[in-house]
Structures are given as C-alpha cells and as structure tokens.
Amino acid sequence: MTTATGERSRRPAGYASRTTARYYDAQLRLERRALLAAIELAAPGIDDVLLDLGTGTAALPALLAQRPGHPRRVTGVDASAAMLRRAPPLPDGWRLINADARRLPLPDASVDIVTCAYLLHLLDQPGRRTVLAEIARVLAPGGRAVLVTLEMPDGLLGRSLLAPVQTGLCRVLGQRSGWCALDPRGDLTGTGLRLRSERLCTRGYTSLCLRLEGG
Numbered sequence: 652m653t654t655a656t657g658e659r660s661r662r663p664a665g666y667a668s669r670t671t672a673r674y675y676d677a678q679l680r681l682e683r684r685a686l687l688a689a690i691e692l693a694a695p696g697i698d699d700v701l702l703d704l705g706t707g708t709a710a711l712p713a714l715l716a717q718r719p720g721h722p723r724r725v726t727g728v729d730a731s732a733a734m735l736r737r738a739p740p741l742p743d744g745w746r747l748i749n750a751d752a753r754r755l756p757l758p759d760a761s762v763d764i765v766t767c768a769y770l771l772h773l774l775d776q777p778g779r780r781t782v783l784a785e786i787a788r789v790l791a792p793g794g795r796a797v798l799v800t801l802e803m804p805d806g807l808l809g810r811s812l813l814a815p816v817q818t819g820l821c822r823v824l825g826q827r828s829g830w831c832a833l834d835p836r837g838d839l840t841g842t843g844l845r846l847r848s849e850r851l852c853t854r855g856y857t858s859l860c861l862r863l864e865g866g
C-alpha cells in the first residue's frame with residue numbers, strides 16, 4: 652500500500668476509523684447489488700485504467716477481480732489506512748493508495764474510469780464538489796465515472812418502515828455516519844461531468860448509481 656498523505660495529520664471528515672474498519676465487511680452483502688450494478692455501468696475493458704475512490708476494504712475491486720477480462724491496471728484510493736489494510740489479496744499490478752480523494756496524487760487525464768461508491772454521501776457539499784472536480788481532472792478524454800450513493804428506501808415496506816429509520820439515524824448521527832441519502836446530481840453543475848444514465852438498486856441498501864461522462 653502506498654501512503655500519499657500524512658494520515659494522522661490530515662484525516663478527512665468522512666474517513667473510516669480503525670473500529671469501523673474492523674466491522675465494515677459485516678455489511679458488505681447489502682452493498683453487493685449496487686457495486687455489481689456500478690461495475691456493469693462502468694463496463695471496464697482489459698486496457699482501461701480504473702480508479703476506485705473511497706475504496707474502503709476494496710469491495711468493488713474485489714468483485715471486479717472475479718470478472719474475466721478485468722482491467723490490468725486498477726488503483727483504489729482511501730483516506731483510511733485501517734480500511735485498506737483489510738482489503739483482500741488483489742490481482743498483480745493493482746494498487747491501493749492511502750490518500751484524500753479531494754487531492755488525488757494522480758496526473759491529469761490519467762484514468763479511463765472512476766468508480767466512487769458510498770463516499771460522496773459522507774461529505775459536505777464543498778467536499779463533494781472538490782471530489783467531483785478531481786474526478787473530472789484525472790479522467791482522460793472520453794472517460795467515464797460511476798457514482799453510487801445511498802437513496803431513501805422505496806416500496807411499501809421501505810417507505811413505511813425503513814425510510815423513517817434511515818431518516819432518524821441521519822438526523823441523530825449526522826452526515827458522516829453514512830445514513831443520510833444523497834442524490835449527487837445537484838453537485839455536478841460546473842464540474843464538466845455529464846449524466847449519461849442512472850440506475851436505482853433496491854436490493855440491499857437502496858442506492859442510486861449514476862454513470863457520468865468526462866470532458
């Protein structure tokens with residue numbers, strides 16, 4: 652794992668602590684459907700350079716690694732070294748970097764695909780807009796990005812039972828808890844990223860997947 656920022660001195664607001672990291676994977680199956688949808692929307696080819704922002708314990712790269720013809724070059728970035736340490740073994744040549752998604756240690760136009768799952772809804776609006784600007788900066792011409800954020804539960808059971816619980820958790824625990832739903836479309840203005848398609852996943856966490864195109 653590469654460390655690109657002093658983790659102790661500059662921990663961003665939404666970073667996952669060691670305790671969170673220890674228990675994080677227990678809930679991964681609730682993310683699985685949305686992560687698979689994100690991979691499908693991103694449609695990575697073997698020669699694409701893929702960057703996964705807020706990769707955590709590398710759940711998305713781990714699912715991607717199971718697909719035949721997966722990209723040869725994948726980088727996961729997370730502000731929490733504790734989360735990255737819990738990543739499973741990944742294919743040769745894939746790397747995990749301990750860095751802040753608001754200041755990516757990557758050159759302009761160096762990535763074909765950015766995935767960003769369950770990170771933006773942890774951040775305040777300036778933080779989200781900075782991350783989106785970084786995504787636009789590192790994407791090569793014709794590149795694409797897929798964002799996954801938590802949505803409000805839908806359906807009869809979702810609306811009557813789960814949504815009030817989620818709203819309550821968001822209100823009591825705050826945005827950094829990860830329980831506040833977010834539709835990031837409103838944050839795209841002026842970033843140079845354009846919405847191409849969207850998908851709502853209702854199995855597991857209700858999640859919105861947006862496929863965007865860079866400049």
Ligand SMILES: C[S@@+](CC[C@H](N)C(=O)[O-])C[C@H]1O[C@@H](n2cnc3c(N)ncnc32)[C@H](O)[C@@H]1O
Nearest residue numbers: 663665666667705706707710729730731751752
């Ligand atoms: C809810 S987890 C999602 C992890 C993974 N994408 C997944 O779907 O399982 C959010 C992750 O974003 C990371 N994070 C929060 N703020 C960050 C930032 N500014 N830069 C990079 N990572 C950040 C946290 O440390 C945490 O690992």
